[in-house]
Amino acid sequence: QDLARLPLGDLRRHLEGLRLPGALDQAMDQVLAEIRSRLRYLADVGLDYLTLDRQSRTLSGGEVQRINLTTALGTSLVNTLFVLDEPSIGLHPRDMDRITAVLTRLRDQGNSLLVVEHDPQVMRSADQIIDIGPGPGEHGGRVIFQGSPSALMEAPGSLTGDYLAGRRRVADPRPPEPVTKTTPRIRILGARAHNLKGIDVEIPLGRLVVVTGVSGSGKSTLIQDVLYNALCKIKGHPEDPAGEHDAIEGAGLFSDVSLLDQAPIGRTSRSNPASYVGAFDLIRKRFARLPLARERGYTAGTFSFNSGAGRCPTCGGNGFEHVEMQFLSDVYLRCPDCNGRRYRDSVLEVRLPDRAGGQGPSIAEVLDLTASEALNLFDGDRELGQALEPLNAVGLGYLRLGQPVPTLSGGEAQRLKLAGYLGKKGRGPRSKGRGAGAALAGMLFLLDEPTTGLHFADIAVLLQALRRLIARGHSVVVIEHNLDLIGAADWLIDLGPEGGEAGGELVCAGTPAEVARNPMSRTGGALRAPGPSGEGQ
Numbered sequence: 001q002d003l004a005r006l007p008l009g010d011l012r013r014h015l016e017g018l019r020l021p022g023a024l025d026q027a028m029d030q031v032l033a034e035i036r037s038r039l040r041y042l043a044d045v046g047l048d049y050l051t052l053d054r055q056s057r058t059l060s061g062g063e064v065q066r067i068n069l070t071t072a073l074g075t076s077l078v079n080t081l082f083v084l085d086e087p088s089i090g091l092h093p094r095d096m097d098r099i100t101a102v103l104t105r106l107r108d109q110g111n112s113l114l115v116v117e118h119d120p121q122v123m124r125s126a127d128q129i130i131d132i133g134p135g136p137g138e139h140g141g142r143v144i145f146q147g148s149p150s151a152l153m154e155a156p157g158s159l160t161g162d163y164l165a166g167r168r169r170v171a172d173p174r175p176p177e178p179v180t181k182t183t184p185r186i187r188i189l190g191a192r193a194h195n196l197k198g199i200d201v202e203i204p205l206g207r208l209v210v211v212t213g214v215s216g217s218g219k220s221t222l223i224q225d226v227l228y229n230a231l232c233k234i235k236g237h238p239e240d241p242a243g244e245h246d247a248i249e250g251a252g253l254f255s256d257v258s259l260l261d262q263a264p265i266g267r268t269s270r271s272n273p274a275s276y277v278g279a280f281d282l283i284r285k286r287f288a289r290l291p292l293a294r295e296r297g298y299t300a301g302t303f304s305f306n307s308g309a310g311r312c313p314t315c316g317g318n319g320f321e322h323v324e325m326q327f328l329s330d331v332y333l334r335c336p337d338c339n340g341r342r343y344r345d346s347v348l349e350v351r352l353p354d355r356a357g358g359q360g361p362s363i364a365e366v367l368d369l370t371a372s373e374a375l376n377l378f379d380g381d382r383e384l385g386q387a388l389e390p391l392n393a394v395g396l397g398y399l400r401l402g403q404p405v406p407t408l409s410g411g412e413a414q415r416l417k418l419a420g421y422l423g424k425k426g427r428g429p430r431s432k433g434r435g436a437g438a439a440l441a442g443m444l445f446l447l448d449e450p451t452t453g454l455h456f457a458d459i460a461v462l463l464q465a466l467r468r469l470i471a472r473g474h475s476v477v478v479i480e481h482n483l484d485l486i487g488a489a490d491w492l493i494d495l496g497p498e499g500g501e502a503g504g505e506l507v508c509a510g511t512p513a514e515v516a517r518n519p520m521s522r523t524g525g526a527l528r529a530p531g532p533s534g535e536g537q
Helices: 008-016 022-044 061-074 093-108 120-124 159-165 219-234 279-288 291-296 363-367 371-377 382-393 410-422 456-471 483-487 512-516 522-528
Strands: 081-085 112-116 129-133 142-147 185-191 199-204 208-212 247-249 257-260 320-323 331-334 444-448 475-479 491-496 505-510
Touching: 008 022, 022 061, 022 093, 061 093, 093 112, 093 120, 093 522, 120 159, 129 159, 142 159, 159 456, 185 219, 199 219, 199 491, 199 505, 208 219, 208 456, 208 483, 219 247, 219 257, 219 444, 219 475, 257 410, 279 291, 279 363, 279 382, 371 382, 382 410, 382 456, 410 444, 410 456, 456 475, 456 483, 483 522, 491 512, 491 522, 505 512, 512 522
Parallel strands: 081 112, 208 475, 208 491, 257 444, 444 475
Antiparallel strands: 129 142, 185 199, 185 247, 320 331, 491 505
16 A cells, blocks of 8 residues: 555655565566566656556546556567557647657567557657548548658648648747736636645636646646636536635636536437537528428428427437347447438428529438538528538538537537537627726636647647637637647646646746746747747747
8 A cells, every 4th residue: 555655756666676585586576577667668658756546537638648558568569550549649748759769669569550640749750651631521531641751741732741841830920919917817826636736826818828737737637627616616507626726816807617628519419510509490490481391381390300290200300220239239220211311201302492593402411511511502691601600610611510419529529619609699898908807708718638639730720719719808728738739829827847746836827938938847848849940839
């Protein structure tokens, strides 16, 4: 029990010098060798501050990823194909060299590694890169390039190569929005949950604020456990108990708080992107106004697959039949009556007119359109365009309107939540005085690693969407490791300097340029490092 409470670095040093008497030492030699080997792997990826009795649910995403990698190292497998999906998730740029060293070691042991990755440091360390595109969804699916990283940077027609070579940038250089003494702000006082060391943190409102620091430095603890849970209680919709702190000041300066994480939006196949952004109601009303629909007495409810007489009676509007299997996974079969279209044949006879005056798509065919195709179809329909445009604005124009929400990835779900807020009508008036007591009528949005799984081009779109929220009078706080987004922030809050017990302190706060000049900041060191063009970030 005492050993389990030791940091892994201390435990490793203790076991390295452990010598047991006589035959016991010989009997335990192989066991101790395996333990020492695994502890060494954990130290190699920078997890020597963790303890063995640490609960897994308290680990950050980056810590979980590195533990999974050390598990692969500890197997001592050879001639094995390892397939890794975004191993850089949750990792600070400082830790990327450790990850690439682990991947290289696995390769040198006689294994093959296939890595799905967007981090430029991991890309540059690869032996070969397979670039797929050129766009998302139906616009992708082709091999654009295969070869070395250096050859990719010279490849024509590759967005990835353009960004790696510095020909394109996620964000054009621009001065950050100024933060002055009169800028409204939230104050977190005495935060000491988990490894936080009683820190006081000020977060400017009406700005793009990014919270940085190495994995395990206390970012999620500060923003989610302390700030979000405390604000939810203050605003009257409590979630989990707030992490230990003294006080939160400035909660009255914004209307409410929302955490846009990557948790699934819903579990039912009836929920889809069109309904989430409010476009499906408008589409059903458009169909109900058509002459054939009025002639038959159809209403907007007839074109719903959730209820009403218009949906397929066999599958109840699901488009499939659910067959429960007693000892195997349940089976989902396409509905034999509607063939997955969800509606009665009579409802599908009602069609929108095309631009030439002929018959256009049915309600089922509209739901099968991507958001970009639907915007083109309803070009000129201002109300419907305003509902659908946010999907394009967050880079989800390739999603089909009727795609079940549970099939979305975590990153897509997070951006769909963001699109939902972008699509809301109205705009909070921003205070002209910008004084310390002036209220920003908008909301406070908290995001945790929104760039996870995103290409450079997608990050550029995401950044524009975040700035649109701020332009509407909202405030945005992002936990992030991506250097492009960090460099585009108005204000940085850097925690650390390390993870675990060696972290939990406020290292510095300021503009990206100010943080880059701080010698104690790991994030500052990454910002100072030369980018693809030879200049600092």
